[in-house]
Amino acid sequence: MADDYDYDLFTIGAGSGGVRASRVAAAHGAKVALAEEHRVGGTCVIRGCVPKKMLVYGAHFAEDLEDCQNFGWEIGEKTFHWTKLRDAVLADVDRLNKAYTDTLESHDVEIFHERAVIVGPHDIKLASGKTVTAKHILIATGAYPHVPTCKGHELGITSNEAFHLDALPKRILIAGGGYIANEFAGIFNEFGSHVTIMTRSDQMLRSYDESLRERLLHISMLKGIDFRFNAEFQSIEKSGKDCFTVSMSNHEPIEVDLVMFATGRVPNTKGLGLDKAGVELGEKGEIVVDRFSKTNVDHIYAVGDVTDRVQLTPVAIREGQAFADTVFGGGDPVAVDHGCIPAAVFSHPPMAGVGLTETEARQKFGSVSVYTSDFRAMKNVLAGRDERALYKMVCDGENGKILGIHMIGPDAPEIMQVAAVAVKAGLTKADFDATTAIHPTMAEELVLLR
Numbered sequence: 001m002a003d004d005y006d007y008d009l010f011t012i013g014a015g016s017g018g019v020r021a022s023r024v025a026a027a028h029g030a031k032v033a034l035a036e037e038h039r040v041g042g043t044c045v046i047r048g049c050v051p052k053k054m055l056v057y058g059a060h061f062a063e064d065l066e067d068c069q070n071f072g073w074e075i076g077e078k079t080f081h082w083t084k085l086r087d088a089v090l091a092d093v094d095r096l097n098k099a100y101t102d103t104l105e106s107h108d109v110e111i112f113h114e115r116a117v118i119v120g121p122h123d124i125k126l127a128s129g130k131t132v133t134a135k136h137i138l139i140a141t142g143a144y145p146h147v148p149t150c151k152g153h154e155l156g157i158t159s160n161e162a163f164h165l166d167a168l169p170k171r172i173l174i175a176g177g178g179y180i181a182n183e184f185a186g187i188f189n190e191f192g193s194h195v196t197i198m199t200r201s202d203q204m205l206r207s208y209d210e211s212l213r214e215r216l217l218h219i220s221m222l223k224g225i226d227f228r229f230n231a232e233f234q235s236i237e238k239s240g241k242d243c244f245t246v247s248m249s250n251h252e253p254i255e256v257d258l259v260m261f262a263t264g265r266v267p268n269t270k271g272l273g274l275d276k277a278g279v280e281l282g283e284k285g286e287i288v289v290d291r292f293s294k295t296n297v298d299h300i301y302a303v304g305d306v307t308d309r310v311q312l313t314p315v316a317i318r319e320g321q322a323f324a325d326t327v328f329g330g331g332d333p334v335a336v337d338h339g340c341i342p343a344a345v346f347s348h349p350p351m352a353g354v355g356l357t358e359t360e361a362r363q364k365f366g367s368v369s370v371y372t373s374d375f376r377a378m379k380n381v382l383a384g385r386d387e388r389a390l391y392k393m394v395c396d397g398e399n400g401k402i403l404g405i406h407m408i409g410p411d412a413p414e415i416m417q418v419a420a421v422a423v424k425a426g427l428t429k430a431d432f433d434a435t436t437a438i439h440p441t442m443a444e445e446l447v448l449l450r
């Protein structure tokens with residue numbers, strides 16, 4: 001296909017969005033090349049969702065090993081070896097990295113294992129100095145961790161480094177009240193570190209339903225995690241061989257062994273040469289795109305975190321697929337529907353949500369009906385674990401249409417994935433009521449809500 005260009009498509013970034021787009025474009029018959037400056041697989045596979053979830057599993061054994069005793073199991077002394085888990089996780093990351101590379105190669109996508117930047121409307125320069133041309137360019141460079149610019153910020157780590165630690169910290173301060181902060185707080189806490197979360201606002205996980213956020217905060221505190229709200233960094237100073245004193249507004253200084261920043265992720269557009277092609281950026285440096293992921297330049301597209309629409313892997317994948325189908329599929333253009341996206345926080349316990357929170361629904365619809373189930377999972381009862389789950393369904397007060405479902409409790413993300421189908425399909429509370437329960441499960445609470 002490649003006309004006067006070296007390639008039909010050149011993709012910058014082999015993460016969730018870039019890999020899917022390149023593979024599908026190649027399957028549609030396009031001549032495709034891709035550049036990756038770090039490792040094929042990107043954030044999700046190499047230093048995000050996947051290794052994080054494995055650590056979550058590893059961490060959960062701490063509670064399982066405690067709880068199993070009420071189920072009749074007697075176990076000897078428990079010892080946790082962080083480096084054993086770390087190395088197993090990193091080995092699986094290597095496996096996935098290879099699997100993603102193989103998939104691209106088997107689809108004849110040419111991979112450049114180096115940084116690429118744009119040097120002209122159709123021109124890409126690789127770190128080796130080689131310059132290539134492409135009819136279409138896809139920017140899928142993701143995002144990088146934001147680090148506040150306080151004195152001593154260079155002494156802290158981000159989630160990128162958390163997967164490679166040589167030893168677990170005895171005391172860790174995690175800055176940020178979002179996804180990464182709450183997930184890693186659970187992980188480190190279960191492994192025995194003392195965790196303090198500090199966040200500059202008075203809330204955490206702002207996009208989730210208020211009742212669930214309160215429940216997570218309550219349970220996290222019961223588990224021993226400390227929280228400091230309305231706290232802005234002032235400084236981080238070394239106060240011993242391996243420890244730091246962190247000063248912050250509105251609170252006493254705290255001494256810890258590790259500081260981790262989880263304060264959001266910034267679209268990765270710096271130094272990419274987008275000005276050379278005239279690509280428009282938004283206020284946060286994100287690439288501005290239309291609903292087909294097209295930039296203001298006709299042949300340049302962008303998908304995933306770099307566009308700062310919804311920073312989630314399945315969204316980046318969908319955007320990559322839609323881009324490839326639109327440009328190379330030969331059919332009608334395909335836009336990604338960004339409405340009603342389910343999401344989960346893999347905290348301890350996890351929480352998940354889809355659609356409008358109660359507050360959002362009240363603001364938008366006025367008349368809403370809210371149904372809740374506040375219960376202790378059967379397993380927690382026998383385990384003697386005083387941890388209650390909370391499910392909430394928010395419906396349109398006029399016709400019963402479900403506007404949102406929100407859950408915190410064991411396996412909430414697994415249950416939510418299926419419940420989200422019903423919400424996306426526009427089902428009503430009556431449809432849930434008409435469905436027979438599977439007993440005994442936690443999910444049955446969803447069809448028994450009063």
Ligand SMILES: Cc1cc2nc3c(=O)[nH]c(=O)nc-3n(C[C@H](O)[C@H](O)[C@H](O)COP(=O)(O)OP(=O)(O)OC[C@H]3O[C@@H](n4cnc5c(N)ncnc54)[C@H](O)[C@@H]3O)c2cc1C
Nearest residue numbers: 013015016017037042043048049116142304305311312313
């Ligand atoms: C700790 C953590 C946990 C997460 N957990 C979840 C989760 O559980 N569920 C979920 O849905 N999402 C999760 N996310 C978010 C998810 O990882 C991202 O939304 C997703 O990876 C975005 O995909 P992407 O293709 O836009 O970018 P990325 O996957 O970040 O890929 C971009 C790639 O581009 C490369 N690159 C950048 N610039 C250049 C250049 N100039 N030349 C060559 N290569 C370049 C980078 O090295 C990178 O590999 C998590 C993120 C983090 C950090």
Ligand SMILES: NC(=O)c1ccc[n+]([C@@H]2O[C@H](COP(=O)([O-])OP(=O)(O)OC[C@H]3O[C@@H](n4cnc5c(N)ncnc54)[C@H](O)[C@@H]3O)[C@@H](O)[C@H]2O)c1
Nearest residue numbers: 148176177178179180181199200262263264265311344345
């Ligand atoms: N389970 C998942 O799906 C999952 C997991 C991890 C990450 N992610 C994605 O990655 C993105 C980035 O995650 P994240 O947790 O870094 O960001 P986030 O946007 O979820 O949370 C950032 C938090 O940091 C706080 N903050 C910002 N600056 C601060 C400062 N100077 N001091 C103290 N607190 C500060 C903010 O108030 C906010 O609470 C998420 O938005 C999400 O889209 C998803």
